[in-house]
Amino acid sequence: MEETTQRSFIIGDHWLYFKIYTGHKTSDIILAEVIKPMATALRNAGVISKWFFIRYADPKHHIRLRFYLPDPGKIGVVIQQLHPQLKAYIAEDLIWKVQTDTYDRELERYGANTIELAETLFFYDSEMITTFLAHLRVLRDEELRWLFALKATDHLLDCFQHNLEQKLELMKNLAFSFGQEFGMSKPLKVQLDKKYRNARKKVESFLQSAPEQETELSFIHTCLQQYCRASESVVGKILELHQQGDLAMDLNQFLNSLIHMLLNRLFKSKNRMNEMVCYNFLERYYKSTLARAKKS
Structure with a gap:
């Protein structure tokens, strides 16, 4: 089973992974007022089938956000939805960095x-x-x-x-x-x-x-x-x-x-x-x- 279970997902794969660097208090606002409604809209449109987030520090605090795209070709739709909303927070200096990364599954843990x-x-x-x-x-x-x-x-x-x-x-x-x-x-x-x-x-x-x-x-x-x-x-x-x-x-x-x-x-x-x-x-x-x- 280990051999057939994909461990890593880079941009363009089924899992799309963003890191959103923001403060502790602002993270709650972004999660509740930006990410949740956007994820609901993307699911209703069939662009994603599931998503999840975690909070992390490396050492800077950020939200790790992952979307599962049944069709990875729709990556542009996710970016188009996310970009204007996050840009408004960047303009207010409430978000200082957004980046994509490789999602490495914790297969040993789960x-x-x-x-x-x-x-x-x-x-x-x-x-x-x-x-x-x-x-x-x-x-x-x-x-x-x-x-x-x-x-x-x-x-x-x-x-x-x-x-x-x-x-x-x-x-x-x-x-x-x-x-x-x-x-x-x-x-x-x-x-x-x-x-x-x-x-x-x-x-x-x-x-x-x-x-x-x-x-x-x-x-x-x-x-x-x-x-x-x-x-x-x-x-x-x-x-x-x-x-x-x-x-x-x-x-x-x-x-x-x-x-x-x-x-x-x-x-x-x-x-x-x-x-x-x-x-x-x-x-x-x-x-x-x-x-x-x-x-x-």
């Missing part, structure tokens, strides 16, 4: 036989996150970003049919490895303890809330449900490969990568630190929920 499935999940993820960012720009409530991070991560695990024990095990491992990365010292642990104590009621309420309870936030439930419905067949194929022993890595390892990319798309800065806090909070939440369930 598996040669599942990379296309992973890319489809990246597409659904990018659609969900950009829809959320558009709402966030209207609501202007930054607290919602990290609460949504927790709920979206939990929902992803639901889509992959993880029960509470499995969720706890996965988060425990992620929290531990990120804790090591940040050198989980006593002061940091005390800081996280305090942070979670202060946020616990809000976290529990948000993760347990039904959509009708928060009409202003019902769009969050809609975003998550749309993701789960859209990804159902792809998730089914991945779970089938896992059950057959044909997944190139452990399922949790695959999920770790999906969660990491979800949070990468959501947070505009301090991504690793925000990830660590999310994993820490979810571990605590699952642990206490499981303890209560066992008592009752």
Whole structure:
């Protein structure tokens, strides 16, 4: 399978790859107000079938944007759509560089036989996150970003049919490895303890809330449900490969990568630190929920 799975895509291949160099705050505006509507129009016109983005620094912060063209000959249509919109931001010095590059698939990380499935999940993820960012720009409530991070991560695990024990095990491992990365010292642990104590009621309420309870936030439930419905067949194929022993890595390892990319798309800065806090909070939440369930 490795031999027949294309690893690299240069300009003119099916995957078209742009790097858009911009600031942290501006990246949210570009994603929600330029890229999402443009990608929707291109999909509706049949020019692209999927797309996705990630945030990256090399060390300059930028958006890595990838479009899949069933017909690579339509590359000019994408450029014609993208050019005038980005040029307006360049004129305002909000974007300082746009370039194309070679897209090298991470076959070792996602598996040669599942990379296309992973890319489809990246597409659904990018659609969900950009829809959320558009709402966030209207609501202007930054607290919602990290609460949504927790709920979206939990929902992803639901889509992959993880029960509470499995969720706890996965988060425990992620929290531990990120804790090591940040050198989980006593002061940091005390800081996280305090942070979670202060946020616990809000976290529990948000993760347990039904959509009708928060009409202003019902769009969050809609975003998550749309993701789960859209990804159902792809998730089914991945779970089938896992059950057959044909997944190139452990399922949790695959999920770790999906969660990491979800949070990468959501947070505009301090991504690793925000990830660590999310994993820490979810571990605590699952642990206490499981303890209560066992008592009752």
